Amino acid sequence: MAAFPSGFLWGCATSAYQIEGSPLADGAGPSIWHRFAHTPGLMRDAETGDIACDHYRRFKDDVALMKRLGMQAYRFSVSWSRILPDGTGRVNQAGVDFYSRLVDELRANGIEPFVTLYHWDMPAALDDKGGWLNRDSAEWFAEYASVLFRALDGRVTKWATLNEPWVVTDGGYLFGALAPGHRNLFETPIASRNLMRAHGAAVRAYRETGRHEIGLVVNIEPKYPASESPEDLAATRRATAYMNEQYLDPAMLGRCPPELRDVFGEAWTDWSDDDLAAVRQPIDFLGINYYTRAVTRDDPAAWPVRTATVRQDGAFYTETGWEVYPQGLVDTLVWIKQRYGDIPLYITENGVALADAPVENGRLHDPQRIEYLRQHLLALHQAIAAGVDVRGYMVWSLLDNLEWSLGFSKRFGIVHVDRQTQERTLKDSAEYYSRIIASHGRAL
């Protein structure tokens, strides 16, 4: 296997609410996820992020674990409400100091910090003011981002504004499975627009003071028509526009996919030229989160996109019900290059939830996760060989963690976490990934 490009970054990814615990420690304010998780009936097994992986207190041990595995980069998110407990205004220096210590610990161990500003945990105080439905949210976000740019830029050289805006709106405003738990078709496009306005405002703020790189992280799920029927082809177009183009088109092309008018109907209002211009800010990279594909058919009853995913006979499906389809990563990366140009890309998440075996004698055998990683890294190498400028790969995830409203039922980690003791145990996949890093991909 030919090596990956020189300078290619091998790392792992997590997010604040999923691993940190101690959500209200040292002056932090509650986030919408703290509020959602403490609302009875919304979380599987009534789990919360109150402890999670206790990373807030154990971060030095976790950085040592990354060092042992040879990680070159670590993608993590900052909890907005640790920095600004009320969402705006008063800065909680203890919160800034925690992330400053984490960044210094990473750099002291030769691991590059890769910071996500927003991984879904808006301060509850701002949700009380309308959250992403309030047009002021763009300015709120830029204020928060600027506090971090001033405190950390230089020690942090790669910033991402948002993580998966599609999940924030589809889960948080349309279907209600995620915080803040709304189910409102009319709110959804409003939240989408303000999220992207916030992205643009933060990028503009970064250009005033920042000296390094800033980008956007999106989840892409390539859609393949179940048949060549006009209905299935149209459904595939709607699904592609709704999930894969809805955020990238404004950010990269300064326009919205026309199919969104069909998807949202009377809930849709065209973006103003000013909003389109404000969102389309030059960025330094795109982060792509890839997990699976969707073979798509027309389903008139499936509100509001009117599509359904067709299960594939003979395919392997994960604990989250996702088809394992490495070719979809190749197709996604080639599509990004063709549609949006040769912008540098990072695979900012890729991984799999499996029904892991128990830990035995300090080991956990997870051959299926090894095979998942191997197949997707081979696919990634194929895309790079085809000319796609991919500069890094972050496995999701370092640790078994809180899978949002699914609680701890879905284990994505290459490191097992014992829920009672918090003991970390390397899975075989961690040792495998460590060998891949050490060989710069040649061991694939």
Ligand SMILES: N#[N+]C[C@@H]1[C@@H](O)[C@H](O)[C@@H](O)[C@@H]2O[C@H]12
């Ligand atoms: N589900 N799932 C796993 C993973 C989730 O844990 C991350 O927080 C998200 O960024 C993205 O959805 C992917």
